Amino acid sequence: MEHIAVLGAGSWGTALALVLSDNGHRVRLWGHRKEHIEEMKNSRVNDQYLPNVPLPENIQMYYQLKLAVEDVKTIVLAVPTKAIREVLQNLQQYLKHPVVIVHVSKGIEPNSLKRISEIIREEMNEKFLQDVVVLSGPSHAEEVSLRQPTTVTSSSDNMKAAEYVQDLFINYYFRVYTNPDVIGVEMGGALKNIIALAAGISDGLGYGDNAKAALITRGLAEIARLGSKMGANPLTFSGLTGIGDLIVTCTSVHSRNWRAGNMLGKGKTLDEVLQSMGMVVEGVRTTKAAYQLAEKYDVKMPITRALYDVLFNGKNSKQAVESLMGRVKTHEMEDLVNIMEGRSTDE
Incomplete structure (x- = not known):
């Protein structure tokens, strides 16, 4: 069981934190708005994005990025496409070793025309980046948070990394396939x-x-x-x-x-x-x-x-x-x- 940081306390980040929590991992859920995180800490619910879904005790909430990523080996990147570069730039000042970055956002950057995995590799210093994995598929956060059957795909240029992420997330309601076609x-x-x-x-x-x-x-x-x-x-x-x-x-x-x-x-x-x-x-x-x-x-x-x-x-x-x-x-x-x-x- 691992410490895993999920960056992005919206609906999808919170739903994936629940999947990881159900699998026994200790999850650190980070959001950039202090008032939102404090509210979640007090209520144990993400009322703004996933109301009425209780958050178990092995999900800890942070608004300080440094504390959220301390000593983790895996980071789930669940922020909007337009925020990814800024978050990655801030992230690197707190890392001390290479991490696996699992990105779960779905977008393409206008003008640069880069896919998210390309943005990650462009922004991250190689000494802090072990692998990049994409986790994607037909998956509404509202249904995942209710443990309704869902299937997604884990994809990476390194299939061992894709299989590692598959193992982190797969369970009885969240089935993960692998695909090398990033x-x-x-x-x-x-x-x-x-x-x-x-x-x-x-x-x-x-x-x-x-x-x-x-x-x-x-x-x-x-x-x-x-x-x-x-x-x-x-x-x-x-x-x-x-x-x-x-x-x-x-x-x-x-x-x-x-x-x-x-x-x-x-x-x-x-x-x-x-x-x-x-x-x-x-x-x-x-x-x-x-x-x-x-x-x-x-x-x-x-x-x-x-x-x-x-x-x-x-x-x-x-x-x-x-x-x-x-x-x-x-x-x-x-x-x-x-x-x-x-x-x-x-x-």
Whole structure:
């Protein structure tokens, strides 16, 4: 049994702290807001993010990063993508030996266009970084915290590290698979948030299951198209971090990206949506990054481009959907064959 630091006291960080606690580990849950951590210490509940879920005594709460990471060998990074660089820069001044960093966030950094594992390796001094592992999959924090059956994937360039993280987390309700395709796992987890925003918009506009099924299916084609161009194994997108994560994020009211899209579809502005959510909506930043990646790799991503116009160019949501439906006709299976064979596609 180990001391493990979980950095990020939001819903997902807290849910993963519970999984590790159930497995007998001593968990240090860190959050940057002192008042939030003190409230959790007193109530033994993360009332802001996971109300009514008691936190056991082997989860200790910290707002001092130095104390949270002291002498730990494993750090779970559960902060939003935009905060990762700052947290890593602060983290290194308190480390005395190499650690395994398990990142569980799902995003791509705009402008640099880096995946989170790339950001970690860029920011961390090699003497403090043993391995980087991605833990991702179809997993709502609300359901994990209630011990409902969930499956995820552990991925790393070092499969022994992926298996080590698998052993840390796996239990009777939280099943962990391994996958060596880090690019595919990260890209699937990040890009599905774009399609979830689009699915929410579709529902907000009052469209039915036909429209949502089309968005999910064609969205998966976009994800695979870009991911494959970047070096991912296309088969990864048929797994948990591809179609699995896409389904759960596009169809559940637990999904903050779906909820944000739903409000956009009902006529709220992006600023109004983000203010009312109270939590980070990763799909917004990821849409900008994916739009830039599509330009860089010359990949056709019509759903992403339509959503980019809605979020950042003020395009009407209904007009965006109509423009998607009115595109030049193409052949579905030809597109899929091209993806599998690594050829460029034109949609």
